[in-house]
Amino acid sequence: MSERYNLSVIIPTFNEEENIAAIIGAVNDVCSKNGIQAEILVVDDNSNDRTIPIVQDIVRRCENVRLIVRMNDHGLSQSVVDGFRAARSDILLVIDADFSHPPELIPRFYEAIRGGADIAIGSRYMKGGDIEEWPIKRRIISLGATAFGRVLFPEITDPVSGFFAVRREVVDRAPLAPRGYKILMEVLGKGRWRSFVEIPFVFRDRAEGESKLRLETMLDYLRQCCGIIWFSVTHRTGPVWTEWTKILRFGVVGLSGIFVNMGLLYVLTEVAGLYYLVSAAFAIETSIVNNFIWNDLWTFNSGGRLRFTRRLHRFVSFQVVSMGGLAINMLILYLLVEVGGIYYLIANLAGIFAAFAWNFMVNRHFTWKN
Numbered sequence: 118m119s120e121r122y123n124l125s126v127i128i129p130t131f132n133e134e135e136n137i138a139a140i141i142g143a144v145n146d147v148c149s150k151n152g153i154q155a156e157i158l159v160v161d162d163n164s165n166d167r168t169i170p171i172v173q174d175i176v177r178r179c180e181n182v183r184l185i186v187r188m189n190d191h192g193l194s195q196s197v198v199d200g201f202r203a204a205r206s207d208i209l210l211v212i213d214a215d216f217s218h219p220p221e222l223i224p225r226f227y228e229a230i231r232g233g234a235d236i237a238i239g240s241r242y243m244k245g246g247d248i249e250e251w252p253i254k255r256r257i258i259s260l261g262a263t264a265f266g267r268v269l270f271p272e273i274t275d276p277v278s279g280f281f282a283v284r285r286e287v288v289d290r291a292p293l294a295p296r297g298y299k300i301l302m303e304v305l306g307k308g309r310w311r312s313f314v315e316i317p318f319v320f321r322d323r324a325e326g327e328s329k330l331r332l333e334t335m336l337d338y339l340r341q342c343c344g345i346i347w348f349s350v351t352h353r354t355g356p357v358w359t360e361w362t363k364i365l366r367f368g369v370v371g372l373s374g375i376f377v378n379m380g381l382l383y384v385l386t387e388v389a390g391l392y393y394l395v396s397a398a399f400a401i402e403t404s405i406v407n408n409f410i411w412n413d414l415w416t417f418n419s420g421g422r423l424r425f426t427r428r429l430h431r432f433v434s435f436q437v438v439s440m441g442g443l444a445i446n447m448l449i450l451y452l453l454v455e456v457g458g459i460y461y462l463i464a465n466l467a468g469i470f471a472a473f474a475w476n477f478m479v480n481r482h483f484t485w486k487n
């Protein structure tokens with residue numbers, strides 16, 4: 118790699134004549150003020166406004182600025198991947214051209230990677246982050262996309278952010294094949310990384326020009342998520358695989374709990390002669406204990422020499438969450454049967470599914486948060 122540059126700033130562009138000169142100037146200013154030797158790569162999809170001549174003019178004057186004009190496979194994410202390939206330093210940062218991402222935060226990303234993180238992510242959804250001046254429709258779409266992304270990467274508050282930095286090794290041999298806008302999801306799903314940090318930022322809607330986000334972009338996103346899941350299943354590696362393994366294990370443990378519950382209910386009622394509701398109370402509690410033990414030792418792998426009090430704390434949390442799950446199951450069963458007129462066994466399936474989702478999500482984030 119070049120010893121000359123210690124940061125490559127990649128700016129994907131399509132029709133950014135109003136912003137491009139200003140963003141290049143701002144990136145150059147902030148980097149030179151902070152002692153960062155940065156190269157700037159503008160990766161343009163053959164814009165039909167004046168973006169290309171403007172950048173060509175800057176390239177003539179500034180030797181750290183390069184322009185890549187792409188003629189095929191139009192797309193924001195594809196452009197960023199081309200930027201990764203052309204970059205000449207070990208730290209790669211992606212930023213929009215339209216000042217939605219504050220360039221003054223670049224040194225924090227740079228320092229985060231130098232400090233040991235593999236990926237530094239600009240987050241709009243953590244404390245200190247925000248979005249300014251977005252229409253309600255755009256907010257809803259973004260929240261939906263982010264929620265979906267968090268199913269795959271639950272620890273990351275903004276896995277669809279377009280403002281991030283990454284260590285070169287993370288993407289170097291990764292089979293990135295993104296479509297659409299969510300390049301970070303591709304990097305998280307297929308790149309080789311262990312650690313990440315999030316840096317809060319306020320996303321400002323573009324000052325000039327308009328967003329190029331279209332319905333097709335959202336369909337691309339869904340396709341991309343399926344591709345990431347498929348990749349993780351076939352390669353059995355990465356954070357998505359780890360997460361899905363947990364979901365599967367949680368499901369297996371849940372099934373074992375059903376057997377414990379049913380078996381005990383039968384034995385206590387039929388063999389020991391207890392009243393069936395008394396048997397049911399014992400059976401439910403025993404299945405909760407069963408599920409806790411297996412989830413603690415296997416699903417979330419919290420074995421080892423952990424203090425008894427911490428395990429007890431987790432057990433109490435699991436117990437409370439399970440009760441919540443039971444209530445959700447009963448409520449859905451009741452509503453679907455009484456209000457929706459649905460056959461009770463089908464209604465119960467919906468209840469079990471909702472309770473499972475609740476139990477997994479809440480336990481994942483609270484009971485076994487580390």
Ligand code: GDD
Binds near residue numbers: 214327
């Ligand atoms: N090369 C290239 N090709 N660049 C593109 C293309 C394209 O097809 N489409 C957009 N860009 C560039 C724009 O010129 C701008 O620099 C940047 O990508 C963002 O484009 P916008 O169209 O303004 O994006 P946005 O504001 O809707 O989306 C932003 O926020 C999303 C999070 O909600 C981006 O940062 C996304 O990456 C991010 O996911």
